[in-house]
Amino acid sequence: KAGVTQTPRYLIKTRGQQVTLSCSPISGHRSVSWYQQTPGQGLQFLFEYFSETQRNKGNFPGRFSGRQFSNSRSEMNVSTLELGDSALYLCASSTGTGNGEAFFGQGTRLTVV
Amino acid sequence: GDSVTQMEGPVTLSEEAFLTINCTYTATGYPSLFWYVQYPGEGLQLLLKATKADDKGSNKGFEATYRKETTSFHLEKGSVQVSDSAVYFCALPSLNNAGNMLTFGGGTRLMVKP
Numbered sequence: 001k002a003g004v005t006q007t008p009r010y011l012i013k014t015r016g017q018q019v020t021l022s023c024s025p026i027s028g029h030r031s032v033s034w035y036q037q038t039p040g041q042g043l044q045f046l047f048e049y050f051s052e053t054q055r056n057k058g059n060f061p062g063r064f065s066g067r068q069f070s071n072s073r074s075e076m077n078v079s080t081l082e083l084g085d086s087a088l089y090l091c092a093s094s095t096g097t098g099n100g101e102a103f104f105g106q107g108t109r110l111t112v113v
Numbered sequence: 114g115d116s117v118t119q120m121e122g123p124v125t126l127s128e129e130a131f132l133t134i135n136c137t138y139t140a141t142g143y144p145s146l147f148w149y150v151q152y153p154g155e156g157l158q159l160l161l162k163a164t165k166a167d168d169k170g171s172n173k174g175f176e177a178t179y180r181k182e183t184t185s186f187h188l189e190k191g192s193v194q195v196s197d198s199a200v201y202f203c204a205l206p207s208l209n210n211a212g213n214m215l216t217f218g219g220g221t222r223l224m225v226k227p
Contacts, residue, residue: 006156031213043202043217056207056214090156094213099145099164100206102215104157 002027004093004105012111018079021108023091025072029103031055031096032074034066037088037107046089049074050096081112115140117203119218126193126225134188134221136177136203146170146179146186147215149202157202160188193225 005024013019025032033056034046045058049068066076078085088109092102120135138146145164149157161170166181177188186203203218 004156033213033215035215042219043215045214045216048213050213058214092157092215096213099162100213100215101145101147101159101162102213103159104149106156 004091004103006091006105006108008108009106010109012113013081015081015083015112017081018077019081019110021076021089023074023105025093026103029093029095030072031094032068032072033092033102034076035090035092037090046076083112086110086112115205115207115216117205117216117218119203119221121219122222124221124223128195128225128227129192132190132193132223134201136186136188136218138184138186138205140205143181144205147204148177148188149204151200151202195225195227198223198225
């Protein structure tokens with residue numbers, strides 16, 4: 001059974017640009033969550049999508065958005081990039097029900113210069 | 114709201130030493146509890162879990178017991194190896210809404226020296 005796949009693994013962008021990250025969940029999983037990991041703030045929840053609908057949202061500005069497709073794949077977009085957006089972005093896949101257990105991808109390392 | 118507190122690292126141990134990483138939580142109800150591990154340059158891997166009070170989760174020699182009375186879920190291993198060097202995160206799922214959101218502790222970096 002394939003795991004969670006995130007692409008790309010690494011990205012370098014310039015301030016003011018926008019970026020799109022992709023996540024393919026485990027087959028059969030309908031929930032995809034996104035987290036931002038930085039040395040200063042640790043792991044912070046961005047949002048969760050379940051059956052193509054945003055079900056939960058963390059405390060991030062509107063520059064951070066996402067969507068989910070009918071095959072459960074999800075994309076996350078960050079517009080007008082800032083230096084502080086440099087982070088490891090992690091995607092988590094789960095059934096969306098049950099005990100909350102989630103499986104993570106390897107992450108996308110975004111560097112904003 | 115829900116919160117998780119972990120002991121700060123780094124924790125530096127010699128090979129074969131005993132490991133304890135403390136984790137306490139504040140939550141509504143009695144959620145499942147998880148330990149995740151992150152190796153350098155990687156994402157998070159689920160290490161072990163416990164779904165109800167007094168449950169003991171175990172995997173790869175690591176253990177943690179869900180203690181409702183002390184709201185704790187401390188991670189232990191009897192004999193660590195160099196390959197256990199990683200960052201460990203305690204986490205709980207939010208039960209305050211219909212969704213799937215994990216609240217993480219700050220992470221504890223473990224360094225094991227040969």
